[in-house]
Amino acid sequence: MRKIIIMLAAIIAAVSCSSGERICKVPEKLSYPEWLEGDWYEKNPDYIICSAHDGDITAPLEGNSSLIVSARTYEEYLLDFTEEISDDVYEIRFTVDRDSGEPLYLETFYEFTRLTDCTVQLREKHLKAYGDDVSDIEPDPIVLNRIANSCNMQK
Numbered sequence: 001m002r003k004i005i006i007m008l009a010a011i012i013a014a015v016s017c018s019s020g021e022r023i024c025k026v027p028e029k030l031s032y033p034e035w036l037e038g039d040w041y042e043k044n045p046d047y048i049i050c051s052a053h054d055g056d057i058t059a060p061l062e063g064n065s066s067l068i069v070s071a072r073t074y075e076e077y078l079l080d081f082t083e084e085i086s087d088d089v090y091e092i093r094f095t096v097d098r099d100s101g102e103p104l105y106l107e108t109f110y111e112f113t114r115l116t117d118c119t120v121q122l123r124e125k126h127l128k129a130y131g132d133d134v135s136d137i138e139p140d141p142i143v144l145n146r147i148a149n150s151c152n153m154q155k
Contacts, residue, residue, distance in 0.1 A: 026072050029055025032090050035114050040144035063139025088114040104129050118151035120144050
């Protein structure tokens with residue numbers, strides 16, 4: 001247990017920005033767990049809405065499966081970036097500079113929870129700004145299914 005806590009602290013420290021930095025960098029490869037690797041769909045296996053490959057993740061933005069955001073989308077505007085990993089949960093959170101454009105997602109949070117080897121629940125939360133109007137956006141969590149031969153045979 002102590003080893004896991006030390007490892008998590010090292011991961012968080014490695015991808016977080018120090019308080020003295022104005023801009024931060026997303027690591028070359030994210031540290032998502034093996035169980036998240038692959039392509040995921042909600043209802044139609046021909047329509048992938050989440051993907052984790054080669055150390056990067058794409059996921060829906062604001063619950064809209066036609067809008068895809070990569071973890072590196074806002075890289076040049078990042079103020080803070082963290083990943084947290086446990087056996088069945090992977091979280092990614094980033095905060096961007098408010099002056100970088102409008103409308104703007106000031107904070108973005110994704111939480112992937114492993115339900116089975118073939119399903120995960122995705123929860124997202126955003127703080128969105130448009131001029132002086134700032135709003136919290138938290139769509140309902142969705143359950144995603146893995147596109148894999150072993151998962152398709154279980155149905």
